[in-house]
Amino acid sequence: MSKPLKIAIAGLGTVGAGTVKLLHEQRELILRRAGRAIQVTAVSARDKSKDRGVDLSGMRWFDDPVALANEADADVVVELIGGADGAARRTVEAALAKARHVVTANKALLAHHGTTLARAAEAKGLTLAFEASVAGGIPIVKALREGLAGNRITRLYGILNGTCNYILTTMRKTGRAFGDVLTEAQKLGYAEADPSFDIDGIDAAHKLAVLTSLAFGRAVDFAGVHVEGIRHVSALDIEYAAELGYRIKLLGIARQTDHGIEQRVHPCMVPLETPIAHVEGVFNAVVAEGDFVGQTVFEGRGAGAGPTASAVVSDLIDIARGRSTATFGVPAGDLASEPTAAMERHVGPYYVRFMVVDQPGVVADIAAALRDERVSLEAVLQRARSPDEGVPLVLTTHNAEEAAMRRAISRIETLKSVIEPPRMIRIESL
Numbered sequence: 001m002s003k004p005l006k007i008a009i010a011g012l013g014t015v016g017a018g019t020v021k022l023l024h025e026q027r028e029l030i031l032r033r034a035g036r037a038i039q040v041t042a043v044s045a046r047d048k049s050k051d052r053g054v055d056l057s058g059m060r061w062f063d064d065p066v067a068l069a070n071e072a073d074a075d076v077v078v079e080l081i082g083g084a085d086g087a088a089r090r091t092v093e094a095a096l097a098k099a100r101h102v103v104t105a106n107k108a109l110l111a112h113h114g115t116t117l118a119r120a121a122e123a124k125g126l127t128l129a130f131e132a133s134v135a136g137g138i139p140i141v142k143a144l145r146e147g148l149a150g151n152r153i154t155r156l157y158g159i160l161n162g163t164c165n166y167i168l169t170t171m172r173k174t175g176r177a178f179g180d181v182l183t184e185a186q187k188l189g190y191a192e193a194d195p196s197f198d199i200d201g202i203d204a205a206h207k208l209a210v211l212t213s214l215a216f217g218r219a220v221d222f223a224g225v226h227v228e229g230i231r232h233v234s235a236l237d238i239e240y241a242a243e244l245g246y247r248i249k250l251l252g253i254a255r256q257t258d259h260g261i262e263q264r265v266h267p268c269m270v271p272l273e274t275p276i277a278h279v280e281g282v283f284n285a286v287v288a289e290g291d292f293v294g295q296t297v298f299e300g301r302g303a304g305a306g307p308t309a310s311a312v313v314s315d316l317i318d319i320a321r322g323r324s325t326a327t328f329g330v331p332a333g334d335l336a337s338e339p340t341a342a343m344e345r346h347v348g349p350y351y352v353r354f355m356v357v358d359q360p361g362v363v364a365d366i367a368a369a370l371r372d373e374r375v376s377l378e379a380v381l382q383r384a385r386s387p388d389e390g391v392p393l394v395l396t397t398h399n400a401e402e403a404a405m406r407r408a409i410s411r412i413e414t415l416k417s418v419i420e421p422p423r424m425i426r427i428e429s430l
């Protein structure tokens with residue numbers, strides 16, 4: 001039997017403790033699959049006295065994760081601290097400098113520094129593995145990098161944030177308002193005390209930037225991702241979506257267009273008959289479309305100790321077996337660096353809801369602003385009639401250019417009869 005793969009784990013929170021637990025409970029199975037034992041020799045976290053519900057005996061303790069990366073007796077450093085910079089980044093850089101492989105679950109780090117870190121790892125023949133960083137337990141990194149490697153990926157999209165999907169699902173099922181459901185999600189532990197990374201779409205954008213790099217063989221470009229969160233999705237829009245045959249989902253979408261690769265995260269109306277419309281609650285899903293394979297759909301738990309540890313350990317087994325590929329599927333030096341397509345050039349159908357004073361001529365004024373921008377209407381919905389109060393007026397359009405939609409909406413917003421900021425949600429033809 002070969003000698004054990006020695007690993008040092010920096011960060012013993014949800015994922016770190018989950019990884020220690022999985023490695024312990026599945027050691028016989030891992031031994032067979034990896035061909036050798038995977039042994040945790042050292043760990044690091046801030047508070048040594050905290051009970052983490054796992055047995056840390058025999059593991060050397062470090063208060064400082066960078067010291068762990070430098071000094072631990074380990075072939076691999078597993079970074080499970082989090083954050084784009086700070087301790088996590090210093091730990092990964094120190095580990096690579098010391099010629100140790102790195103496994104991380106940190107999408108923020110990869111979104112901001114992925115290409116640079118991949119170059120550093122590859123220059124030394126080291127592995128930088130990150131299956132756990134996107135969609136938790138779903139093996140989407142391996143699927144794109146290895147399983148679908150014979151395909152040109154034409155489009156990739158997914159529900160990449162379980163917190164947002166939980167909130168949107170609950171809003172739809174209960175008819176409750178966003179703020180109310182968010183507060184409940186925080187109480188249940190599905191949303192952080194500071195939820196902005198999740199609900200403003202940043203976490204999903206980090207993951208999308210990583211997936212785009214893998215799927216399209218280009219340098220990670222987080223700054224190029226167009227990001228909108230779910231704060232402005234209302235129970236009313238969810239109701240209208242249902243009436244029109246859609247569900248509202250926060251999607252991350254990367255697509256090859258004539259103007260380059262689009263990368264966007266925003267609420268979308270997705271047709272009810274598509275698989276992604278039925279991915280509910282905290283679940284994640286990724287759909288990848290390849291020129292030879294067609295459509296592939298992956299669904300599973302995107303977070304939590306068990307699913308995320310499952311992904312971390314799959315990377316460790318690869319390293320133990322000596323299986324390695326270029327970090328993002330092609331060598332980091334060969335990743336293309338063309339800019340992301342501008343959102344203004346996006347073309348697709350739109351849903352827009354205006355709150356208007358129900359007076360004669362309102363619909364004509366709105367239709368004129370759209371017509372002047374060559375936006376053609378598909379449907380107009382106006383349910384209630386109430387001359388004294390605002391009433392919703394809902395329009396859906398045929399394919400239109402984003403820039404034209406934005407110009408038309410800015411003009412409509414200035415009409416006296418429009419009494420609230422309009423709400424625009426893109427309709428995705430999936």
Ligand SMILES: NC(=O)c1ccc[n+]([C@@H]2O[C@H](COP(=O)([O-])OP(=O)(O)OC[C@H]3O[C@@H](n4cnc5c(N)ncnc54)[C@H](OP(=O)(O)O)[C@@H]3O)[C@@H](O)[C@H]2O)c1
Pocket residue numbers: 010011012013014015016044045046047048050063064065079080081082083087105106107108132133136302303304305308
């Ligand atoms: N939670 C999930 O379901 C999930 C899913 C996919 C990916 N991820 C990613 O996995 C990583 C870890 O997430 P998590 O949920 O496990 O986080 P967490 O529960 O907050 O744990 C973070 C750990 O890092 C330690 N730590 C924080 N700052 C440190 C510092 N400056 N120096 C040393 N140690 C430090 C903490 O120490 P103390 O315990 O002593 O405070 C804690 O053990 C993140 O990159 C996250 O995005 C998480």
